[in-house]
Amino acid sequence: MLNYVTTNPGKVREATDYLGDDVAQLDFDYVEIQSAELGPIAARGAREAYRHADAPVLVDDAGLFVDALDGFPGPYSSYVEETVGIERVQALVDDAATHRAAFRCVLAYCDGDGFDASPDPIDRDDRIEAAATGPDGDGSDDGLPVKLFEGIVRGRIVEPRGDGGFGYDPIFEHNGRTLAEMNTEEKNAVSHRGRALAKFAEWYQERTR
């Protein structure tokens, strides 16, 4: 059984399309370290969640990166949604020269074992790789290997439309529709999480075969 570590049932709904019944939500609030990148946050969270669960875990960390705001709110997306809310994020971008934005998702897998014999499907971005293999971000390195999978979707920030999905979905438009105007299957086919999950599912199938 794979523990999908999140307090957000919406994420688990999307993940089951890829991982089937072999996945269960682990409602565990890991410490989110401060970093400009999602990778180190997810890697640190996966190590903490694995120690907590003593079973395979998959941490899902996502964020909205708005071009006109130099990538803000990025790793602070959750805090910004809870404090100012998505309508005010949209208002901030309304007058900007560009409404372009990207949604990113990083999945971090940890089961206490190494990955030497496994293929490596992640983008070989140095910072992401460093997060997977290097120090925890809290000054320690407990040696627990973490595998990272990243997915990105590009789109535009628009006035809220639709009532599906969750979070920033109503203000994020991709190919003429907001993510909140798509059902789970449609959103997965284009979304940051769907892309990261597809990479993970392929690798995980090999690993557990």
Ligand code: IMP
């Ligand atoms: P976290 O990954 O749970 O920390 O989420 C960061 C922020 O992004 C929260 O405000 C979530 O609601 C939001 N978020 C995460 N994934 C999605 C998504 O797929 N669509 C829209 N908002 C999302």
